[in-house]
Amino acid sequence: MFLVVMLATMRVGARIAWRDILRAARIPFLFITTGTVAQLISVTAVDFVPIVSVVPGEGIEKALFVALRSSVCVSALLFLALTTPLSSILQLLQRIGLSVEISDIAMVMFRMIWLLLDCLDAGQQSLGARLGYSSRRRMLRSNGLLLASLLPRVFDRARRMDAGLAARGYTGRLNFISVERPASGPRLLLIGAGLIGVSAMTWWLG
Numbered sequence: 001m002f003l004v005v006m007l008a009t010m011r012v013g014a015r016i017a018w019r020d021i022l023r024a025a026r027i028p029f030l031f032i033t034t035g036t037v038a039q040l041i042s043v044t045a046v047d048f049v050p051i052v053s054v055v056p057g058e059g060i061e062k063a064l065f066v067a068l069r070s071s072v073c074v075s076a077l078l079f080l081a082l083t084t085p086l087s088s089i090l091q092l093l094q095r096i097g098l099s100v101e102i103s104d105i106a107m108v109m110f111r112m113i114w115l116l117l118d119c120l121d122a123g124q125q126s127l128g129a130r131l132g133y134s135s136r137r138r139m140l141r142s143n144g145l146l147l148a149s150l151l152p153r154v155f156d157r158a159r160r161m162d163a164g165l166a167a168r169g170y171t172g173r174l175n176f177i178s179v180e181r182p183a184s185g186p187r188l189l190l191i192g193a194g195l196i197g198v199s200a201m202t203w204w205l206g
Helices: 003-012 018-040 057-083 085-093 099-131 134-168 183-205
Strands: 041-046 048-055
Touching: 003 018, 003 057, 003 183, 018 057, 048 085, 048 099, 099 134
Parallel strands: none
Antiparallel strands: 041 048
């Protein structure tokens, strides 16, 4: 029930395209699927011969319950990641007591990850345009060259980012423009009513 509510909220409430939701969810849900299959299969050895079988009914029920709960948690995390900027999350954490240094480190690490992915994507596109993936041997050589040049390129981008911060008067703290809006009373009532309804439905079905 909660999984359906989260998907409907992302698609209807936040207006996120199904394509973007599936792209963001494919890796964690693939991990959940792999773990569920591993829980559903039992391997025993008879006379040193491995025998693969499906677990009994109680084990199947527990595995599916874990998979469903994990899917709900992942959908809630995806909703937060796809609808809320990291700067807003850090501002909220700072208001409830998170130190400025930790929030700045988190923001810099987040930025460095995207710099790494951007350099990797640009390198792959460049190698693909030069037929670097036309054969298996060329693919291995191209990937080796890409990985060898990736770290210097990321450090160069990071150095330019640091120079840009210094040119904008960076004093040791990252400040963000607040984009928060006052909470709407009717919307909060609607959200509260929806949560109460889902909780009541879950309790009734349970």
